[in-house]
Amino acid sequence: MTTPQKPWRKSGTSRALDFLFTILGVGVSGLIVLSTPMAGPEAVGLISIPLVSLLNLLRSFRQGSSARANAVATSVISSAFLVLITPWLSVIGTVVSRGRHAIYTGFFTRDMRVTAPKAALELGGIKHAIIGTLIMVLIASLISVPLGILSGVYVTEIRGRLTGLVRFITQAMSGVPSIVAGLFVYATIVIFFKSYSGIAGAVALAILMIPTVARTSEEVLKLVSEDLRFAGYALGSTQSRNVFKIVLPTVRSGLVTSAVLGIARVAGETAPLLMTAQYFVATNKNPLQGPIASLPVYIFSMFQTGNHNAVDRAWSAALVLLGLVFVLFASARLISSLGRRK
């Protein structure tokens, strides 16, 4: 039996021509940029996009208006994609390349208690910021994961009259600007205890984390097959037993994923922590008392110092923070794919 043919597939020659014309367009625009006062890769991009589109238009000129529109659209859409993805890659690339300078083993085991931001890069580190971030994220998860999962359970299991309202509130809450959450916690917890604290920061993060956890856990709970629930009821189980013994264990990995995604969402929040946990140069392990450092606020305050070494420290902390967020994301992926394979 022969494999089915796909006549609409591009042939090898046409692919080669595509490639050739793109190279030609970019090359010609490079020459144009070199021969005029314009400079920089962005100028090449600016000229080559219309040029490549034009070349493709000319190529398809004899094939009718539909083919011409198709050729231009393909060039425009592909270049728009490239234009969009360049800054993301640039962000990641810059953080990696500039973040290497200040990293040494002590960077993870020392804090800035006796080190000025402008001191040599062999001194000081981000231990205090890492510990602060871990403490606050842990407390924030303890608050927001149960609440988020409960609202997911309400929507998928109880299905009461308030389902629409709960969904709507979750959506609305996901749009609360992070600084507003910070102001709110300042207006309540910080003013009440008359002190910045890790717990205040954690509550602000929890507010931002609840909607993510609620939405993802709802999505996950929706996947539980109705038959499983019916089977439970048929055995005479109560609803609470059904939920705790059947529904939630079925999607355990999905719920872990939702928590991890929530953590990834808030681990990099800066603005709310500025007005709740503030910044402290030494390691503070007590979330109930006194300001406490965190990775994002460390980056922020090092940047504000403006000194060359301080900025290097900021980039290195950014590399650590980005690494943390990426690891969280990767593990969320891994956990959910492991859960699916079962």
Next chain:
Amino acid sequence: MTVSETNTDRRELKFRKPGIDRFFHFVVTAGALASLLVLGLIAAFLVFRGFQIFKDMGFSFITGSTWEGSGNPGEPTTYGIAPMLVGSIVLSLVAVAIAVPLSVAAALFIEFYADQRIKKFLISILDLAAAIPSVIFGLWGFFLLAPRASHWAMSLNHYFGWFPLFHVPGPFFDGSPFIGGMVLAVMISPIVTSVSREVFSQTPPDQISAAHALGGRKWSAIRYVALPFGRSGVVGGAMLGLGRALGETVAIYLVVNIVFKTNINILFSGGGNIASMIALKFGEASPYEVKGLMAAGFVLFIFTLLVNMAATYIVNLSKRNKA
């Protein structure tokens, strides 16, 4: 016994939920409504702390354009957030104007042009880009983008300065709303792209096949099937991006030269939004000024809430049409 004699009345169900279930319902409902409580508390506390300002300043808190004084007796104190309110809108509109066309095109590329194997990889890149913390975008914007972008702004002004939007009152291009808007555009484009892509991915495949069967090429299928199908989803995604851009603090704080003055010449240095102003003034604010910042936070809260509600409504509308 004949059929007619059977009692056709429905038997009354006598079922009472077991106590444990009633307790369970209570706990779950309470947990689900906690978010509602939090939202209510946020509004209530910001109004409570900022009430004195609303009372003292009246409506000019929204329309006024000076922010002076610390509320000490004898010191003239006026708070009006108009410049920053306008700044928030200008910055987010610049961001949306740049991000939305590119994001929609990128979503089309990922969904319809990219190879199946690359597609998965691209979607994970999209998710990762959405998770990059804003302070990192701020650093990147300040050190990498801003020097280039102020150069681009100069060229734009040089060639298109006759267009009112690109006019500048003086040759200062650093820290402009244009640059801030670009950083915001980079920040919101992953979410706009991923919402649009999700909508496009739900395009009925038979309609696309129908377009191909009628002799249409890829672009015809996109133009006449996918785009009309996804229109409202794209609008909703754009508004979600708008909502996110309105509330962004740190990136704007780091990139834009925050000046408390209404600036709608987007290429000209100086601007800011409500969120970045709050962060800027918070550190050294007197107790009275903190109340002013609370009031400003309340205005921002209501504003973003309205935008997000509208976005949610539009996205849901598109979902309902498809069902």
